[in-house]
Every structure is written in C-alpha cells, then in structure tokens.
Amino acid sequence: MKKEYNELRKTIENSKTILITGHIDPDGDAVGSTLAMYNYISKLNKYIDIILLKLPITFSYLHNFDKIKTNEINLKKEYDLLIVFDCGDNKRINFNIDNYIFKKIVVIDHHKTHEDFGNLTILDYKSPSTCEIVYDILKSFKYDIDLQIAECLYTGMLTDTGSFKNSNVIPTSFLVAYELIKIGVNPNRISRLALDIITLNKLELIKYTYANLEIINNNIAYLYINKDILDKYDDDENIHEGLVNYGKNIEGIEVSIFIRQLDESLYKASMRSTDKVDVAIISKKYNGGGHTAAAGFEYNGNLEDIKNNLIKDVQSQL
Ligand SMILES: [Mn+2]
Structure with a gap:
C-alpha cells in the first residue's frame, strides 16, 4: 500500500491544477474525505477545485465547506489531476467527467464492489470508510493533521460506521478516532451536527x-x-x-x-x-x-x- 501512497504524493506534487470530487448523492464519508484532501492540498500552492453536486447542508460545519462547488459553471475545462473519493465505479462519479480533460485520475475508495476506472487506485475494501484511508495516507505523508482536517475525517468515519456501531468497524477505526479526538475533535459536537439533530x-x-x-x-x-x-x-x-x-x-x-x-x-x-x-x-x-x-x-x-x-x-x- 505504501507504494501507492508514494505515487499519490508524487502525482499531487507534479500537478499544478487539481479537481477533487466524490460519489453521486454525497454522504458524510464523501464530503469528509474530499474536504480533508482539499484542506490538505490547499496549503500546497496549487490551483485546486472541489465539486460535489447535490451537496447536503448537514456537513456545513466542516472547514472550507463553502468552497465546494455545487455546479459546473466555474470549473476549468482541463486539470492535471482528478481525485475521486469514496466512489465504487465510473457511473457513480459525482458529475459527468466526459466534458473535461484530466491528465491523470486517482481513485481512493473502500467499496467491495469496486470497478477500476483510474490511472492510480488506492482501494481498501476492509476499511469501513474512505476517511480512514485518507487518515492513513496523510500519516504516511508525515503530515501534521490539524483540527480542521481531523473533523472532516471523523465525520466520514462516524457516518459510514453508523456511529462506530456497524459490523464494518475494525480495531483501527477506534485507534484513528482516538488520534483524531486527541487532536481536538469533540465527539459530542460532531455526532450532534452530523447525525443526531434532525429537522x-x-x-x-x-x-x-x-x-x-x-x-x-x-x-x-x-x-x-x-x-x-x-x-x-x-x-x-x-x-x-x-x-x-x-x-x-x-x-x-x-x-x-x-x-x-x-x-x-x-x-x-x-x-x-x-x-x-x-x-x-x-x-x-x-x-x-x-x-x-x-x-x-x-x-x-x-x-x-x-x-x-x-x-x-x-x-x-x-
Ligand atoms: Mn464510504
């Protein structure tokens, strides 16, 4: 897995323009993983866009949520790199990529039914959430995860595991949650905002x-x-x-x-x-x-x- 992480790192380094997206009807894991990576890359002096059509406002407490484009009006026609998160096949990409040119497509996913569609795929179907994979990736980059990114990752982990209750939970989920809470994530706050409070x-x-x-x-x-x-x-x-x-x-x-x-x-x-x-x-x-x-x-x-x-x-x- 480390080899793919390194390849991802190099690919990001070598890309000047990057677009980030997730699956159609984005959920907490799709929003959390895309925004976590957006927040990371936005500090690297790159041109970066993030798009999620039909974005739920539930997750508006996450850092840079307002930067997410919910239509294609201001997208460039061409990007060096497209990174797709939490998406099991090319039919489920959040928007129609056929109208754009991407020099490279990277896919980061955890769906059991995954069908390859990228130039580089980081797939771990044993992972309960894409956010847990993104945590692993950022750690391997020796990146010092801040609270803003930690809240994104915790949100995806929490929602994709049904509050750490679903059968997909693995021991490392709790270790990662422990690390994120140490960084400052407030489990009560995120739980209420992401899942508990209903309209x-x-x-x-x-x-x-x-x-x-x-x-x-x-x-x-x-x-x-x-x-x-x-x-x-x-x-x-x-x-x-x-x-x-x-x-x-x-x-x-x-x-x-x-x-x-x-x-x-x-x-x-x-x-x-x-x-x-x-x-x-x-x-x-x-x-x-x-x-x-x-x-x-x-x-x-x-x-x-x-x-x-x-x-x-x-x-x-x-
Ligand atoms: Mn997911």
Whole structure:
C-alpha cells in the first residue's frame, strides 16, 4: 500500500491544477474525505477545485465547506489531476467527467464492489470508510493533521460506521478516532451536527417510516416512499439518509430494504443487513454496488417487480 501512497504524493506534487470530487448523492464519508484532501492540498500552492453536486447542508460545519462547488459553471475545462473519493465505479462519479480533460485520475475508495476506472487506485475494501484511508495516507505523508482536517475525517468515519456501531468497524477505526479526538475533535459536537439533530421535516419522514414499515416473514423490513412525499419534506439533499436503518433495528430483522421513488418509473433501492445476508451481491445483480452490510442501486421499471425480486434475493440467502 505504501507504494501507492508514494505515487499519490508524487502525482499531487507534479500537478499544478487539481479537481477533487466524490460519489453521486454525497454522504458524510464523501464530503469528509474530499474536504480533508482539499484542506490538505490547499496549503500546497496549487490551483485546486472541489465539486460535489447535490451537496447536503448537514456537513456545513466542516472547514472550507463553502468552497465546494455545487455546479459546473466555474470549473476549468482541463486539470492535471482528478481525485475521486469514496466512489465504487465510473457511473457513480459525482458529475459527468466526459466534458473535461484530466491528465491523470486517482481513485481512493473502500467499496467491495469496486470497478477500476483510474490511472492510480488506492482501494481498501476492509476499511469501513474512505476517511480512514485518507487518515492513513496523510500519516504516511508525515503530515501534521490539524483540527480542521481531523473533523472532516471523523465525520466520514462516524457516518459510514453508523456511529462506530456497524459490523464494518475494525480495531483501527477506534485507534484513528482516538488520534483524531486527541487532536481536538469533540465527539459530542460532531455526532450532534452530523447525525443526531434532525429537522422538523426529517421528523415527519421518520414518523412516516414507522407508520408505513412493512415486516415480511418476520425477517425482512420493507419501506417505500414516493416522490411526492419526499419532495414535500425535502429540506436537504440527504433528507432520506438513515431511514433504512429504522427497519434494520427491529428484533429478528436480517435485512432492511428501502426504496424511494426518484422519477415516474425510476427508483433507488438501499439495503442494510445484519451479518447473514451479503447485500453487495444482490445490489451487483442490478448493476449497483456497495458493501456486505450496506448496498444500493437504481432501478428503472415496475415497483412491485423490484420489491418481489429483492425479497426473493434476500430469502435465497437466509
Ligand atoms: Mn464510504
């Protein structure tokens, strides 16, 4: 791994213009890892841009959040380097890279279903978050991580591990968290800002979730929310984030399935599992991706079909 870190370091050194991005519908790990690297590179005397379309305001407490471009208007047409974080395949890059020229593309990711698309890929699918990899990278650079970067990294680690509770957590996650807290990260503050505080609209969606959650065969939880309801309560890009977990935390449930309607016949399915079912395998079947315990995909077609197919897929593993 060290060899790739060195190559990354040299690539950054040799690049005058750099663009940073993450995956579509950026979450805490995508925002945290991109901003951590942005904050690091912005001290190196380079021309640097960062772009995340559909950026959730939840993470606005992070340093230089206001520097993130949320549209392509002021991007250059050509960059020496594009660094893509937390993105499992080229279909999930946050914006359409076809309209730009990049001399080199570096990808830093932790998705089990990763499909290579860069000139240099730093992949560790055992790592619970991309932020944990970025911590490792900055440490290998002998970089003195400051509080601003530490808060970015802690945010991604916290959100991708469900507050260090998910099955993806590894011992080093706690060691890294320990180091970040020593630097000055306040776990209570970040936890409240990133995850705990909810808007009144989110409260309405949680009420809807509890009222409409379907339990199938006592081991699968299913939730569907249509576009009208999502639009009604849409006060942030990631308002739906975490709703899938309400199903997962019910006694006996092995897999929680959450489907939200994006358009007339376009749906986004998210799955969370305990440890019996590998949802990455299921999501791969539908051209999606993810991790063993958390995965998802987009589906164009009939809602009842996808619901029934997913239930069959889950049951075949139980
Ligand atoms: Mn991630």
